[in-house]
Amino acid sequence: MTAVVWFRNDLRSLDHRALSAACANHDTVRGLYLLCPAQLDEHIIAPIRRHYLRRALDELGRQLGEIGIVFDIIDVGHFRNIDDQLSAYCRQHHVDTVYAHREWLLDEMRRDDGCLEKNIPLQLIDDSLLSPLEIAKGDGGPYKVFTPFSRRSRDHLAAKFPTCLRRPQAMAKAVSNPACPVFGEERDSSLWPASQDALLDQLRDFCAERADDYREARDFPELDDTSRLSAALSFGLLSPRQCLARLQQECGEAIWDGNSGAGTWFNELLWREFYRHVAYHFPKVVRGRAFQTYTENIPWPNNQALFEAWQEGRTGYPIVDAGMRQLRESGWMHNRLRMITASFLCKDLHIDWRWGERHFMENLIDGDFCSNNGGWQWAASTGTDAAPYFRIFNPTTQGQRFDAKGEFIQRYVPELRHLSGKALHQPPESDIYPAPIVEHKEVRQITLALFKNVRD
Ligand SMILES: Cc1cc2nc3c(=O)[nH]c(=O)nc-3n(C[C@H](O)[C@H](O)[C@H](O)COP(=O)(O)OP(=O)(O)OC[C@H]3O[C@@H](n4cnc5c(N)ncnc54)[C@H](O)[C@@H]3O)c2cc1C
Structure with a gap:
């Protein structure tokens, strides 16, 4: 048979x-x-x-x-x-x-x-997760907060470190399998390796050369020092087990130290697991509902023109525009920019996080329901472990902090190449670049009111 x-x-x-x-x-x-x-x-x-x-x-x-x-x-x-x-x-x-x-x-x-x-x-x-879905809190319930979840997952993995399986021996003479037919509109993805050898090299290079510095470097988009393995992980071209095993092979005991680069990367793999646990244990998030029920009552104004300006990277906030244009041009966005642009959409433009969640899925090469939903609900303060609603990113200081010299901004927003220093992060009004579409200080107050009004 x-x-x-x-x-x-x-x-x-x-x-x-x-x-x-x-x-x-x-x-x-x-x-x-x-x-x-x-x-x-x-x-x-x-x-x-x-x-x-x-x-x-x-x-x-x-x-x-x-x-x-x-x-x-x-x-x-x-x-x-x-x-x-x-x-x-x-x-x-x-x-x-x-x-x-x-x-x-x-x-x-x-x-x-x-x-x-x-x-x-x-x-x-059961194969796809490092942390089994059965992992539970002391009272038997599922975790709703990342830090204890990651601690428990680490304990589990330390007690039983996963081993990777080899490819099975040949079953028969080699065969030639036909190519997959085209099945809908496509956009070229060839900058993203899909071959096993290239991905294993990419994983090895990251773990051997860059994992040590990951903790310091990961927040700076211009450095581009993250692994860029999310698309491969999302389709299972690599397993999280392979990632963890390689990380351990290259970085040894450092993986257990949450303050090391390797330990920080391990934690990111666990964030990915966490959002899968959340989707499994709280299926309302899969049905488009907010994890924090009270936030369902926020009357998001959802201004279409503001939404389009955000999508197109013309908000007048350079770091936001650079991030949105990176997404548009490359089909990927750096994590720090996902956080900034998502926060900006919800907390500066007052647009329902589900609009942004959808836009990301429509454009990302690594669009993954659980990670995307988790990331959006985190940014909008509607999810588990949500950033408290009053913690609102200031898009100007985020740019100054994470792209101080503006190199990343200038790559994606060429209209600003003639500027530097403070002017680059707060450009003067001009014909070539829009003035800020909202005033951060003002809209921040509106956000606070939107949340306060619906809280118990
Ligand atoms: C609003 C928002 C939307 C997001 N949407 C997605 C998405 O659709 N698909 C997706 O894979 N990630 C998503 N993320 C998480 C994160 O931004 C990407 O996984 C990361 O930028 C991918 O780059 P990398 O492979 O270089 O990551 P690295 O920094 O090298 O991290 C290694 C791996 O860990 C996982 N990971 C890292 N950070 C997170 C995180 N915060 N949450 C969950 N998993 C993480 C990814 O699988 C990643 O490939 C989102 C984050 C936010 C804030």
Whole structure:
């Protein structure tokens, strides 16, 4: 009999538990990806991300082909067709086990339940997280605050440090798998490596060369000293286990010291885990609801013209505009700028965080529901661990602090290249660059009132 490995957001052949289990237990193994273009639209996948996904699928087909595994990509149209199409596939190929990694967002859990109800021999394996979903507080409840969550996760990982799996031995003679067809509007993503070797090099280089300085360097967009692995992680081209294992290999015991660069990067991997736990334990966030219920009552004014100025990077606040233009031009934005631009949208322009969340998904190559939702709710002070609503970034001082010389600003806002020092961060009115669209001091007071008025 044949086993099939149903790949989802785990598009790799190294350190893949489901693939390893299938190869260990069966003589014949096929790989399968069920493409749902309509669902990709519903879940908002940016054109650059769509292109990256197609390249990732081609790369996976190549990797599987090398070990003699046929990789089928089937366009099922819509999510709701999956169980019927998968049943038919299993009958056609005499499949007795479908191996897949468990997913925990609502739609995905329903999809898997639907398959099990149709008696598809689906074997779900827990693989995608470093911190098991069962990790709980002393009272048995899920964590709502990051710091204790990360402490508990570290204890868990220290007691049982994860090991990575090798790629399975070849099952048969190498095969050539066909390329994935184009499935919607795309934007070129070729600056982002999708091949396994390039990603492993990128991970190794980051851990060996830059992780030590990460704590100091990570907040300065011009240094560009973060790993840039988020897109690969979001589609599972690398596993978080591979990241942690490599970090430990290069940085040793420093990973356990939260004040070291390596320990700080470890923490970022745990932020990613935390937001997955939140989405699983508090599914209202998956349904578009705020974690802090009272903030649902904020009457966001949602001024369309202000929103468009933000989207287009013409707010008159240089660091905000530079960040928004980086997103527009490259499909990615530095974390510090995500925080600044998100805060600006909600707390200076008074626009519902869900508008910004959607805009990011429409543009980011690493658009990932849990991390994006968590980041937006953090910035808007509506989420777990939310920045208190009265902590409001001043966009001018953020620019002065994190891009003091304005090098990053000048790269993305060329109209300001003739300025320096204070003038660069607070440009004088001119024909080529807009005056600030809002006065920070004034709108700050409005934000405070918006929150205060709806608090208990
Ligand atoms: C408003 C907002 C929206 C965001 N949207 C996304 C998103 O759609 N997809 C996404 O992957 N990240 C998102 N983030 C988190 C973070 O900005 C990116 O993960 C990071 O900038 C990616 O760059 P990097 O790979 O160089 O990260 P590094 O600094 O090298 O960090 C390593 C990895 O840790 C994870 N990580 C780092 N910071 C965070 C964080 N704050 N929350 C969750 N995971 C984190 C990422 O997987 C990242 O690749 C968002 C943050 C904010 C404030």
